[in-house]
Amino acid sequence: MWFIYGPPTPNPFGRDQEIDTLVRFMKNGQPVSLIGPRRIGKTSILLASLNKSSLPFVLISVEEFVRGEKGFNLAEFVSAYISNVTTTAYSFAGFKFQFVEKTKSYLKQIRELLGAIKVTLNVPELTALIEVILDKAQRNKNLSEELSRMLDLPQILAEKLGIQRMVIALDEFQYLKLAKQTSPEIFHIMRSKWQFHKNVTYVISGSATGMLKEIINTKTQPFYQFFYLMRVNPFDKEKSKEFLKKGFEIEGVNVNDNEVEEIVSYVDGFPAWLNLVGIKIVVERKPVNVILNSLPYDENVINAIEGDLRKLSPSARSVLRKLAYLGGKGRPKDLGNNIWAVNRALAQLIRYGYVEKEERGIYKILDPMIVHYFAERKI
Template sequence: MLGENPFAYQGPVAPDRLIDRRVELDGLQRAAANRVAIRLVGPRRFGKTSVLDAHLAAMRAVGHRAVRVDLSKVGTVSDVAARVTAAYAGLTRDPVGAVARWAGRLGVEIGVGPAKVVLGPAARQVTADDARAALLELLEAPATLHARDADLTVVCFDEFQDLLVADGGLDGLVRSVIQHHGRAASYVYAGSEPSMMRALFTDRERPFYGQARPLALPTLPIAEAVEDLERLLRDAGLEPGDAVPRILAFTDGHPQRTMLLAHHLYERLDAGSSAGDLAAEALADAMAETADAHQATWDGFSRLERIIAIGLADGLPPTSERLAAEHRVARSTLQTALARMLDAEQHVVRDDDRRVHLLDPLLREWLRRR
């Protein structure tokens, strides 16, 4: 039987497919009601965009305007202006003047449904100065709309840190406009690079210093994830045995890795596999799919980072005497390298009980199987 695999692992998941996240969504809703800005911080693939989409859906359900501005991989100020235009074009049937005007120049197609960005030759001719002027006008949309109907607009900037790629001073421009929005808008800033997000919001020199309350996105609760995944499998007429708890024990609740393994488990079961070690088979499929990415990560590591990653994968304290002696490096050198990796929060993190570990269980497994 070829049913649709219910476990999506690329891009955001639909709000009704979200495992847990009630506390986070509740926090976002309260903050919106109080017009408290939030910065939603978490590593890549932890479900930030999914949570934003669920928040937007909840806000729309109670009658507010709500929009996600996707800033991922913006390269120029024109890109930023185009993304803001595309997002704000969807806010009302009758976009505010600035949005309609800039849509034409920036190559944003306004129609039914979410606006499309097609940066054509005309858009490429918009200078950075013009694009900055456009942003100043565009970002006013929530205030203009509020003046019309006194209603709230919820604005979520996704991959907010990428703003600085386009122009290192754009946070100042954005802040200069939105600081006057008062009751008109409620802002959420989500970002994947914790260290960059920290710099944006906790560096006294920066315009957004202290401007948003942090909200962290943890791993998924294991028991609830097991229950949800098993229910979806049984609803599809599939019997997973003990594979789901074993998958969760392996991923330790890493959101995307859990769904990736669940996806492959579903494929195996749907193809009629029932004997054998299903969890191990799903893991093998996931390893095959991600091996290139792990190799690229490994290639990008320095020697010290490799020593630390291997140590962690083998279950050794990454700054132990033993590891230092084995590789003939000073312990203090390893400590400095580890501190840098922890600060970046890309590959190595410290959990609540102060234990240091590799963020990605599949990278850990790839290293173990070296």
């Protein structure tokens, strides 16, 4: 099926230029920060680039280790990092590890990894590191002291195994800020190690665009001017129309040019929403205007947007709703009487990637579906 909603695709439409650029950076060792709002296709671009590079790579979603609003499971993250880096490096070098138990617990996985390494290989520094981490994690001890050794692991393995270049990609990187509660110097340690790794390319990505920009663009932050910033933008109108027309042709559905224009005008160039509309038209076989009018009430839209909005404070959600009622754009004075509270809410919306500030003090909602969701449902 041409239209796919939800999971990232390893072959995204219309992103050849971004993929070729990212592959070139990966091969040349250029650290990259891939940035853009949710549902814009960052992970698909990242996945396609990693596959096309033919380099050994590790891809970890940092968001997986977030626990609650401000919690972060550093032990599981460290375990996942070691497990993925080690298995990727050794597999590329010709060794094979097969875990006995398929599990989400990286602490269980790393225990199996330790056994495999002891049986097949003689790498004392790696086995010693894993043993310390297992011992500390099982006793709920702080792993900050092990971070430095853990972060050197890709470079050490690349040198030992003759790997000229490998890639470490951390998706939703901004959530590592939550790990600063248990390891306040985590970004300083990362920068101090990564800048000397000659065989490793580091790629980070994130949808909470404001948070990620704070990490990489603030002069007082360790990663200031470390990454090359690549922004992922929505499709332009022509590319959006090309994507839809090709999909409807492949699926054998007759949708005229005016209807395609109507879809593009409604969802802009966000690939996720273009795919969702395409699926609904192909499956439901209803008129385009009916599909679009029902979209704010679709369970897929509700689940996606409500899941995101749970991260926001009540005041931020209120300001977002008022901004949607204004058509997606507005000034702080139009969003509430308490300007201090409005500005604080806008700051949170910017940090989480829902809103951007335009010229002349105008704030804009990035995702058009959020505008429709609030404005048309009147919630």
